[in-house]
Amino acid sequence: MQNILVVMENNSFLVRNIVEQLKELDYNVDSVEMDIHKISMQKSSYEAIFLYTESDTDVIVKELIYIRDKAIEENLPVFYIGDDAGHLQSIMPEYVLKSVFKRPIDVKITARIVDKYIKEYGKQVKKKILVVDDSGAMLRNVKGWLQDKYNVILANSGAMAIKYLAMDRPDLVLLDYEMPIVDGKQVLEMIRTETEFRDVPVIFLTSKNDRESIMKVMDLKPEGYLLKTMEPERIVDEVDKFFMKQKVNNALK
Secondary structure, eight states: EEEEEEEEEOOOHHHHHHHHHHTTTEEEEEEEEEHHHHHHTSOOOOEEEEEOOOOOGGGSHHHHHHHHHHHHHTTEEEESSSSSSHHHHEEEEHTTTTEEEOOOOOOOHHHHHHHHHHHHHOSOOOOOEEESSSHHHHHHHHHHHTTSSSSEEEEHHHHHHHHHHHHOOOOOEESSOOSSSOOOHHHHHHHOOTTTTOOOOOEEEEESHHHHHHOOOOOTTTSSSEEETHHHHHHHHHHHHHHHHHHHHHOOO
């Protein structure tokens, strides 16, 4: 049985009705007050968070930020019933806040919408990206750009990257081409010679922009080549496009 967490300002008739409808659809439902301590005490693994507010959401900002961070960390979709969606949408990223239901609502239809989403998409597991760069500042920047959507692991050397790969398999490696001791070229060569992770996709992330450097990189047959000078939004977009293309290719196999 799958679990749903209902976070509410008030255990109203509407909330009790929603809970009953979700239980009829074979979900286990935990209800908790809009209180950070009480929310943090919930230990179950959830498929979604159902959020219900009656007052203006600007008076519960700390609680909403906590719920947002929990949803991002655990990859949970959030569904909202209330009349202050505008302020909530400024706190919750679009990819987290899946549906907004303004009162009055049909509780049966609302519960079915949540059920349909969970059945179609389930709990979304973040793709794991290993970022390899000898610059601590660059590592922090890239993590900041990607961490809302992806699980980002950092390695500040080629040797550390290989050590991590031997223990766990990422979905993508963003690899700096220019690093001391073991550079990007050597890291990719080592990746391609190891049976366990030779097919891990690698995209170079480099400051080199001249044709000769680009051709050297492309000769190694990485999945792509991104410049560090690109706007952060474009780098995130290119990573998104890579995973979307991969998803389409896998579906066609």
